[in-house]
Amino acid sequence: MNPVASTNAEWYAQVSGALGQIQDDLTSIQADANSPxxxxxxxxxxxxxxxxxxxxxxxxxxDNADFVTAxxxxxxxxxxxxxxxxxxxxxxxxxxxxxxxxxxxxxxxNAAQSSxxxxxTAPASSAPVTTAPAATTAPTASGVxxxxxxxxxxxxxxxxNLTVWKTGSTFTTAIPGIKVGVAAMENPNxxxxxxxxxxxxxxxxxxxxxxxxxxxxxxxxNTAMAYFAQxxxxxxxxxxxxxxxxxxxxxxxxxxxxxxxLNAFLNAIGG
Numbered sequence: 001m002n003p004v005a006s007t008n009a010e011w012y013a014q015v016s017g018a019l020g021q022i023q024d025d026l027t028s029i030q031a032d033a034n035s036p037x038x039x040x041x042x043x044x045x046x047x048x049x050x051x052x053x054x055x056x057x058x059x060x061x062x063d064n065a066d067f068v069t070a071x072x073x074x075x076x077x078x079x080x081x082x083x084x085x086x087x088x089x090x091x092x093x094x095x096x097x098x099x100x101x102x103x104x105x106x107x108x109x110n111a112a113q114s115s116x117x118x119x120x121t122a123p124a125s126s127a128p129v130t131t132a133p134a135a136t137t138a139p140t141a142s143g144v145x146x147x148x149x150x151x152x153x154x155x156x157x158x159x160x161n162l163t164v165w166k167t168g169s170t171f172t173t174a175i176p177g178i179k180v181g182v183a184a185m186e187n188p189n190x191x192x193x194x195x196x197x198x199x200x201x202x203x204x205x206x207x208x209x210x211x212x213x214x215x216x217x218x219x220x221x222n223t224a225m226a227y228f229a230q231x232x233x234x235x236x237x238x239x240x241x242x243x244x245x246x247x248x249x250x251x252x253x254x255x256x257x258x259x260x261x262l263n264a265f266l267n268a269i270g271g
Contacts, residue, residue: 014055014056015052015055017055018048018049019052021044021048022045022048022049022052022074025044025048028041028044029041029042029045029081036230036233037230038081039081039090039226039229039230040082040223040226040230040254041081042077042078042081042082042083042090042095042226043078043081043082043219043223043225043226044078044223045074045075045077045078046074046075046077046078046082046084046222047078047219047220047222047223048078049071049072049074049078050071050219052071052074053068053071053075066109066112067106067109069101069102069105070102070103070105070106071102073098073099073102073105074098075219076095076098077095077098077099077102078219080092080094080095080098081095082222082226083146084218084222084226088146088156089146146210148203148206148207148233149203149229149233149236149237150200150203150204150207150232150236151204151207153210153211155211156211156212157211158213158214158215159212159215162214165212169208169212170208170209170211170212170214171214171271173208174205174206174209174212175209175262175266175271177202178202178205178206178209178228178262179259179262181198181201181202181205182202182255182256182259185198185231185235185251185252185255186255186256192239192244195235196235196236196239196244199231199233199235199236199239199251200232200236202232202255203229203236205228206225206228206232209221209225210225214265214269216269217265217268217269220264220268221262221265223261224261224265225258226258227254227255227257227258228254228255228262230254231250231251231252231253231254231255231258232251232255234247234250234254235248235251
């Protein structure tokens with residue numbers, strides 16, 4: 001068992017970075033209400049809240065249970081904002097309730113700190129109850145658990161461990177395909193028509209990857225997939241709306257961030 005940190009300052013030094021990211025995530029969620037970006041924001045919130053738990057190697061001196069409760073509620077809220085939950089669909093009303101519960105736990109945690117050194121403070125207003133963007137729809141009787149702009153996520157199956165997962169199609173086929181697609185879309189010499197076509201094939205690789213999620217480091221994997229899905233949709237929508245040239249830099253930035261998250265995930269699992 002890890003020793004309890006002797007002072008609030010020592011404990012806070014472990015988690016301050018992740019807590020700052022959570023505050024930024026909540027601000028982004030407020031700004032992106034009813035926007036497709038909410039999927040990415042939610043995935044990032046879940047990842048950062050899990051990071052706060054992972055970096056807390058020494059528990060807080062006082063009422064650590066409240067801190068753990070808050071972070072777990074933020075993870076749940078992030079999954080509900082992004083749609084990376086058990087149902088595979090966004091549930092923004094539930095997410096807002098989870099954020100409120102997390103903030104109440106943080107307030108209780110703060111109040112218990114004898115030194116007055118708070119872990120974090122709740123934002124001025126809670127994250128909003130929003131309408132899920134059109135990129136995600138409710139499950140259907142046919143087994144569809146989520147819908148991206150390029151198709152349906154169906155028949156989700158999680159391997160029992162990483163060794164097994166690395167023999168499956170997500171690791172052996174979808175991820176290599178994603179890397180090829182990203183390289184093509186980021187290459188300034190790739191013709192516009194090819195970039196648009198590649199956005200569709202890359203989105204299809206994301207669909208396949210989401211049907212075989214990893215049994216470990218899921219939050220970072222989900223964040224990567226969310227960025228890839230958003231980036232390909234940005235390019236696709238730009239082509240449809242005759243704003244391709246203006247949309248391409250944003251789409252490339254989104255898939256680049258997805259690649260950063262994917263590489264971090266692969267490094268974490270020894271991939």
